[in-house]
Amino acid sequence: MPTVFSLYVANMKEFVRDRAALFWTFAFPIFFIVLFGAIFSGGGSTSYNVGLVNEDGGPVGATLANTFQHEVKPFKTTTGTYDDELSALKQGNIDLLIVLPAGLSQTVSNGHTAQVQMYLDPSKSPTDAQIQQTIVSQVLDVYNQQVIKTEPPLALATNSITSHTLSTIDYLMPGILAMSLMQLGLFATATPLVSLRQEGVLRRLGATPLPRWQLILGQVLMRLTIGMVQAALIIGISVAAFHVHIQGNYLALAGLTLLGAVTFIGMGYLIAALAKTVESASGISSAINFPMMFLSGVFFPLALLPAFLAPFVRAMPLTYLADAFRQVTTGGVPDFPMWIDIAVLGAWAVVCVALASRFFKFE
């Protein structure tokens, strides 16, 4: 173990003295946090002009209308007819239109699922759209909860709407956190490893009696540490400078950070196994980085992406890591259940690590 520790320290020194690795793991995500934090956190509270059309004459419509009008603080609600409110939405006078259709109460009392309609202004920020969608979903969840009479989890969700208004940075932060772990695996793992191999460093280490698992363990532990430091910095800056609220618990965040780091470090080793030169390693890394960055819901909600991209989006591990982080930090409505997020990430981790240990060569 003292050998692994010495390797850990040596790898850490090598890492912190490597400017390219530092840029992708720290400077790049912090730049995004500061940029978006400065743009979006602004006054601290976000509000939306909401048009509410209540065509239902029954108790369900009345209760929901009351909730939207008086209990959801971010919503400044006006009421009117469907035609008036729709044209207000088209003219940009309101951000969101909610329609409680006729017969809503009747359908509910018959024991069927009724639909509340929501119309978004497509020209507005996609993140706003996601926030609005989340709020509306939460109101409906709370209502469902009361009708079905099950216990607490959603009391917490109600709390989050009424006590704190979610801002754009709240939504971006978890995505940027996930992205930074991906870049740890791509640019701060694959490229440096290929460079060590190409220059014969791994070969020289292989000429000593040092067991290879100790060498790998030293490298991996160092990167897991870097991943935790990245997460702490990104969350710390977001909370301290931009008043981001973390709804879930920090232990869950640490666990997800670890899982995400293992997955993407495994991917880094796999790329290093496939790439023969530093140039090809950084080429492959970039080819993975950019699509994942923009298609995994880090900057745009998945709902806004064209349907033909769905299979790719659903295959990408970053999609699930970002979704899992977002669930924990915002307490909002997830794209996938948490167990799916964890299962898909775990599967990626297992596949990457297995393939990497099969194909990774020291020379």
Place this chain on the structure above:
Amino acid sequence: MGDQANAIVVENLRKTYGATKAVDGVTFEVRHGEVFGMLGPNGAGKSTTIEIIEGLRVADGGSVTVLGLRQPHEAQAIKSRIGIQLQTTSLYPRLSVIEILDLFHQFYPNRKTLSTEALIQMVDLGEKKDTRSKQLSGGQKQRLSVALALVNDPDIVFLDEPTTGMDPQARRKLWDVVLDLKRQGKTILMTTHYMEEAEQICDRVAIVDHGHIIEIGSPAELVQRHFSEIAISFQAPGGAAEYQALAGVSHVSGEDGVITVYSSDAPRTMTALLERESANGAALRGLNVHSATLEDVFLKLTGRALRD
């Protein structure tokens, strides 16, 4: 231990890359405590051979025994008892000389290691001890890589072209290090394409070409075996034929006033020559006595110059 006299035994070693037979039936032994050199041009198969012995490559055929242990089955045990300097070594580029040496100490947990200060002094890197390895010059990197080969105070030291890229002064310093290791009783197997290096520090050399060993012996033996005569040249006004009759001379040549006589018994020829010149009252000017070198041996055996 099997073989008491030999540190390394190599038998009928073969390694093929595609259509190229890099090592083609190489057999030799290295005795305990000797400096053994493999001499040959680039691409002769020296590095492949030495790396198979070190356990860094696996042979296609033949057998290798190092300190009584067999490659590649006992490679781990062998690695802790040998020191390896690779032909092109790079190390963690952003770690300093001291940091790298300290790290390598940790790789030999069950062995007495030499202190980092002692190693730095041995290869004369004191002024560069805090310099990061990527900022070292080629020669300094070579010296660091020699120091790394000595960290575990090995029984056998492998040096693969250790002085390539060094200036003549650094080269001589390294020769001193090697001779010092020999005095400590260590066995050294090295490759080189410098004939002078082999002559200066190797007890025995194997001349390697196209994956074969074409000669083995001490440098003096090899020269003697192939060039029994010594050349004596000097400036003289007369014709070369005048000297044909001197004791021990087999043949003569001469051009531009410089006469060369070839002798199979240099002392007798020299004595006769000096007597003749002093009897004639002439001073012997531009005298040069030289035997053939390994370079000449190599040229004779392969028809090519060593450094091509």
